Amino acid sequence: MTSAALPIDPAPCSSLFDDTEFMNALRLQMLKFATLQVRNQALAEDAVQDAMLSAYQHIERFQRQAALKTWVFAILKNKLIDILRKEKRYTSASILEEGAGRNDEALLDTLFTDHGHWQKDERPQKWDEPDHGLESSDFWKIFDTCLDALPARYSRLFMMREFLELESNEICDNEQLSVSNLNTTLFRARLRLRECLEDNWFAGETCP
Amino acid sequence: MMKCTEATQLLSEKLDRPLSTKEKVSLGMHTAMCPACRQFGKQMSALREITQRYVQSDDTESEDAKK
Numbered sequence: 154m155t156s157a158a159l160p161i162d163p164a165p166c167s168s169l170f171d172d173t174e175f176m177n178a179l180r181l182q183m184l185k186f187a188t189l190q191v192r193n194q195a196l197a198e199d200a201v202q203d204a205m206l207s208a209y210q211h212i213e214r215f216q217r218q219a220a221l222k223t224w225v226f227a228i229l230k231n232k233l234i235d236i237l238r239k240e241k242r243y244t245s246a247s248i249l250e251e252g253a254g255r256n257d258e259a260l261l262d263t264l265f266t267d268h269g270h271w272q273k274d275e276r277p278q279k280w281d282e283p284d285h286g287l288e289s290s291d292f293w294k295i296f297d298t299c300l301d302a303l304p305a306r307y308s309r310l311f312m313m314r315e316f317l318e319l320e321s322n323e324i325c326d327n328e329q330l331s332v333s334n335l336n337t338t339l340f341r342a343r344l345r346l347r348e349c350l351e352d353n354w355f356a357g358e359t360c361p
Numbered sequence: 362m363m364k365c366t367e368a369t370q371l372l373s374e375k376l377d378r379p380l381s382t383k384e385k386v387s388l389g390m391h392t393a394m395c396p397a398c399r400q401f402g403k404q405m406s407a408l409r410e411i412t413q414r415y416v417q418s419d420d421t422e423s424e425d426a427k428k
């Protein structure tokens with residue numbers, strides 16, 4: 154985290170880092186995710202900075218944007234876990250979001266009948282097995298859009314549980330949430346995300 | 362008989378806590394008869410696997426993606 158004189162080497166593999174458009178977009182995406190998780194701009198920026206720096210230090214590893222992105226997000230993930238564990242007082246979000254509950258009731262009404270069964274045309278459909286374009290930047294764009302459509306508190310807790318892979322009790326402890334509150338939030342986040350991915354990615358066998 | 366609203370909630374919670382025997386039995390009975398909830402359960406696990414690979418892509422073939 155010291156020298157400004159990074160070993161920039163004019164070999165072809167360093168050109169990834171010279172693609173300023175890609176690098177800026179990547180940095181913004183990381184920053185957005187980090188800020189959502191740690192809820193503190195300075196901590197988020199430091200984490201992103203550190204992750205980027207470690208990528209520069211392993212510059213020779215990356216032939217392609219996809220590999221670099223995977224690498225920096227893995228580093229960022231670990232940084233965020235550390236921050237969430239150490240800096241509870243900055244990061245915890247005990248405020249409930251207004252309105253989220255009401256939207257959920259509306260969603261439940263669309264998905265289920267009065268008797269609590271799936272509406273006919275809302276029944277979950279079979280998702281095509283992975284490989285079929287799942288690990289593509291197009292898929293992640295849709296995924297991000299679906300994630301963004303959730304109330305911030307939902308996407309934050311969902312990603313904390315599923316991407317950062319924190320245990321439920323650790324999340325409850327950090328965030329001062331009851332287990333049932335967390336479980337309900339995760340359920341609603343998954344319910345919406347499932348719906349959004351099915352409608353925008355899995356629906357229809359062929360993509361135009 | 363359990364409702365789909367309850368079954369889906371348990372299918373989500375199953376990923377976060379161990380279900381009680383009673384919950385497992387009634388959920389099992391429900392999903393045995395309800396293809397929609399069965400599908401929902403599969404999607405909950407798929408969603409977890411997908412999310413753990415967040416942003417990983419292998420656009421432009423995959424030689425060095427694994428290494």
Ligand SMILES: [Zn+2]
Nearest residue numbers: 365368395398
């Ligand atoms: Zn059902």
